[in-house]
Amino acid sequence: MSTRLVQINMKAQDDSALGRFWSQALGWGMDSEGPGVTNLEPVGFAYPDPTAVCIDIIARPEPKTVKNRVRLDLATTSPAHRAELVARLKDLGATLADVGQGDVPWTVMADPEGNEFCVLEPRPLYRDTGPIAAVVVDCADPREMARFWDGAMDWTLHEVTDDFAGMRSAQGVGPYLEFVRTPDTKSVWNRVHLDVRPYPGADVAAEEARLRALGATDPGIDQSTISWTILADPEGNEFCLLTPA
Structure with a gap:
């Protein structure tokens, strides 16, 4: 069995306000399954579907x-x-951000709660991803992150170097998942993390054991x-293993 990336979990002091920002930024619908939880997905989207990686704001x-x-x-x-x-995005409340990027062709910004994101220059690779080019x-x-996540999910690995690795859904649709070498080290729990979900009929306990065998x-x-x-990946990044769907 295997899993696939279905959503990003983002923590916020005000989930509704941050949800409104990202809903308008992406042109997505906004809903809630309860107090303190805001769900974002494309309008008319049938979850889970590889054409989009949804966002849950908690x-x-x-x-x-x-x-x-x-x-x-x-x-x-x-x-x-x-x-x-x-x-x-500036009109919606985003600001320009300096994370030491220097002179680059893309624009680094931060949402109203300070979460960094990039607006990329046009790239042919991302012409059919939807509004989110990559997580x-x-x-x-x-290389190690690619090894783990390639084994953890059924996504297809497209490129692996010492400085970069990229993968995309097995169907070749939706955003990419990319790993970029940086000098920073993880110091606190991640306010933004990945959520993966097994396919229908999967044994969650067996899937957890498989992920642990890979290095979780x-x-x-x-x-x-x-x-x-x-769970946490080999570099300590938290992620959630959801129930099958």
């Missing part, structure tokens, strides 16, 4: 204190589109009140 009181290790890269189709998108994970060893570990978080399983 209320947490703790403020953001360090640069996120997981971020979104947004796709654009032309220089004019990129300029228009950056201007529109990007900072890491120390892209227990992050030491109390899980007594939840119905899913929280």
